Amino acid sequence: MATQKQVRVRRSLHDLQKDYENGDTKQLEDLMRAWKGIKELPADDQHSFFMIGGFHGEPFRGAGWGNGSYWGGYCNHGNVLFPTWHRAYLVRLEEALQSIKGCEDVMVPFWDETNEESLTKGIPWSLTNEKFNLDGVEIDNPLRSFTFPKNIVDNVNQDPVNYSKPKGYETVRYPLSGLVGPNDIKKTERHNARFPDYNKNVAILNNNVINWLNSYIIVKLKKIPTNVHQKFIDSLEAPNFTVFSNTTSSAEWNDNLEEGKSPVVPLESPHNSIHLAVGGCDIPTYDRSPIRGANGDMGENDTAGLDPIFFFHHCNVDRVFWLWQKKHGNTDKLEIIAEYPGTNTVDSQGPTPGVAPNSWLTMESPLSPFKFNDNGVDRAYTSLDCINIESQLGYTYGKGSLDEYAAPSFAAKKQEDNADSKVLKISKINRSSINGSFMINAFAMIDGKKELIGTEAVLSRWSVQSCSNCQTHIEVKAFFELPQLERKLLKGIQSQESPEVIVEVNGHDDLLMSNESTTMLKTTTTATPSFRVEIL
Numbered sequence: 001m002a003t004q005k006q007v008r009v010r011r012s013l014h015d016l017q018k019d020y021e022n023g024d025t026k027q028l029e030d031l032m033r034a035w036k037g038i039k040e041l042p043a044d045d046q047h048s049f050f051m052i053g054g055f056h057g058e059p060f061r062g063a064g065w066g067n068g069s070y071w072g073g074y075c076n077h078g079n080v081l082f083p084t085w086h087r088a089y090l091v092r093l094e095e096a097l098q099s100i101k102g103c104e105d106v107m108v109p110f111w112d113e114t115n116e117e118s119l120t121k122g123i124p125w126s127l128t129n130e131k132f133n134l135d136g137v138e139i140d141n142p143l144r145s146f147t148f149p150k151n152i153v154d155n156v157n158q159d160p161v162n163y164s165k166p167k168g169y170e171t172v173r174y175p176l177s178g179l180v181g182p183n184d185i186k187k188t189e190r191h192n193a194r195f196p197d198y199n200k201n202v203a204i205l206n207n208n209v210i211n212w213l214n215s216y217i218i219v220k221l222k223k224i225p226t227n228v229h230q231k232f233i234d235s236l237e238a239p240n241f242t243v244f245s246n247t248t249s250s251a252e253w254n255d256n257l258e259e260g261k262s263p264v265v266p267l268e269s270p271h272n273s274i275h276l277a278v279g280g281c282d283i284p285t286y287d288r289s290p291i292r293g294a295n296g297d298m299g300e301n302d303t304a305g306l307d308p309i310f311f312f313h314h315c316n317v318d319r320v321f322w323l324w325q326k327k328h329g330n331t332d333k334l335e336i337i338a339e340y341p342g343t344n345t346v347d348s349q350g351p352t353p354g355v356a357p358n359s360w361l362t363m364e365s366p367l368s369p370f371k372f373n374d375n376g377v378d379r380a381y382t383s384l385d386c387i388n389i390e391s392q393l394g395y396t397y398g399k400g401s402l403d404e405y406a407a408p409s410f411a412a413k414k415q416e417d418n419a420d421s422k423v424l425k426i427s428k429i430n431r432s433s434i435n436g437s438f439m440i441n442a443f444a445m446i447d448g449k450k451e452l453i454g455t456e457a458v459l460s461r462w463s464v465q466s467c468s469n470c471q472t473h474i475e476v477k478a479f480f481e482l483p484q485l486e487r488k489l490l491k492g493i494q495s496q497e498s499p500e501v502i503v504e505v506n507g508h509d510d511l512l513m514s515n516e517s518t519t520m521l522k523t524t525t526t527a528t529p530s531f532r533v534e535i536l
Contacts, residue, residue: 128206
C-alpha cells in the first residue's frame with residue numbers, strides 16, 4: 001500500500017477563478033504556469049503533456065498499435081476499473097504539473113459541472129478564454145487547447161489515415177470538427193469556415209453544455225429532469241461499486257430490476273454525456289437547428305485525453321466517486337462482484353496494452369502504466385492503492401455541489417416518489433457500423449408534442465469496424481425511467497409499426513436509425529436496424 005501522504009486539497013476551479021478576480025491570483029497563475037510548462041516539454045519527456053495525454057488513447061501502443069483485438073490506449077471504459085484507473089491518471093498528471101519549477105504545490109482543480117455557475121453559464125472561463133496574463137505577459141491560454149508536437153496514427157483502421165492527426169494539429173471543441181484525414185479534410189474545412197469567430201464559438205459551446213445539464217420536461221404540471229445534472233445525482237444511489245463503476249455492469253443489473261425499482265445510473269453515464277457535450281453532439285431540442293458535423297476531440301476516446309479540459313472534467317468525476325464512497329461507507333474498502341459483466345478484459349473496449357485477453361479484472365489488476373514508489377521499489381498502482389484518496393493518495397476535495405446528496409436519507413424519498421414508475425429498455429443496438437460516439441434518445445408524445453424523455457451518451461472509439469473485439473461486443477443498451485404519462489403505457493416489446501415511445505440514435509452528422517422507420521438513414525452499410533424497445 002502506498003505510504004500515507006500529507007493531505008492536500010483539490011479545489012473547485014470556480015473558486016480559483018473567484019480568488020483571481022478578487023486579487024488573490026497565485027493559485028490560478030501557478031496552475032497556468034504548470035500547464036504551460038508540461039505542454040512545452042519535449043514529446044518524449046515523461047512529464048510532457050503529449051506523453052501523459054496520450055496514455056488515454058492515441059498514439060496507440062502495445063498489441064493495440066495495429067491489432068483490432070486490443071484497445072491501443074491504456075484507459076479503461078465499460079469495465080469495473082473505470083473509476084480507479086482515471087483516479088490514478090489524475091495523480092500522474094498532478095505529479096507532472098508539480099515537476100515544473102515553482103509549481104510544487106499545484107493541485108488539479110475540479111470543474112464543478114453541477115454547480116449554479118455551470119448550470120447557468122457553462123464551462124469556466126479559465127478553460128475557454130483565448131489568452132491569459134501570466135507574469136505581466138499575455139500568453140495563449142494553456143487550458144484552451146493543445147497543439148500536437150508529433151503525428152498520431154490509428155494503424156488499426158483498414159485505412160490508416162482515417163482518424164489520424166498530424167504534427168501541428170490543434171485540438172478543437174464543439175461546434176468545430178477535428179476530422180483531418182484525407183477523406184474528411186475538405187468537409188471539415190467547409191464546416192469550420194462557418195464558425196470563424198472564436199468568442200462566438202465559445203458561446204455556442206457553453207449553450208450546448210447548458211442544454212445537456214438542464215434539460216427537462218413537464219408532465220401533469222410536474223417538472224421532470226432529463227439532464228446530466230440529475231444523472232450525477234442518481235449515480236450516487238447505485239447500490240454497489242460494481243454497478244456504480246461502469247455501463248456494462250449497470251446494464252446487466254438493470255436487465256434484472258425488481259418491479260417498481262429505478263434503473264441504476266452508473267458514474268460512467270453522466271461522464272460520457274459531458275464528453276459528448278464538449279466534443280460535438282447536441283442534445284435533441286426543437287427550438288433551434290442542431291449543428292451537424294461537429295466533431296471535437298473530447299467526443300472520441302482516441303483523442304479525448306489530449307484536450308486539457310479532459311482532466312478538469314475527470315477531476316469532477318473522481319470527486320463524485322469519492323462522494324459515492326462516503327455515502328455508502330466505502331472509503332476504505334471496495335468490492336467487485338466476481339465474474340460479473342464488466343469485469344473481464346474483453347468487455348466493451350477490449351484489453352489494454354500488456355493485459356491478457358479474457359482475463360478477470362479484480363482490485364489487484366494493475367492500473368497500467370501508472371507506478372509509485374512503495375518503500376523504495378517502483379510498482380504498478382492497483383485499485384487497492386486508490387481506495388482512500390486521503391490516507392493513500394494524499395488529497396481530498398474542497399466544497400462543491402452534490403455534497404448534500406451524499407446522505408443516506410435521499411435514496412428512500414426518491415424510491416418512494418418512483419414507486420409506480422416503469423422503465424424503458426432499449427437493446428440490440430448494433431454499433432458495428434457507427435463511426436465514433438453517438439447518442440440514444442427516447443421521446444414520448446406529451447400534450448401533443450414530441451418530448452425528449454432521456455438521452456444516453458455512448459463514448460466510443462472512432463473506428464469500430466476495424467476493432468475485432470468491438471465486433472464481438474457490438475450491442476449497446478440504454479435504460480430510462482418513464483414519466484407517468486396521461487396515456488398508460490403497456491408493458492412488453494413495442495411494435496415498430498406504431499411505437500408508443502420513439503427512439504432515435506443520433507451521431508455527429510445526423511439521425512442514424514429510429515423505430516419510426518425501418519431503414520438505416522446514415523451509416524457505412526445498408527444494414528437494417530433491429531433494435532428492441534421494451535417497457536418493463
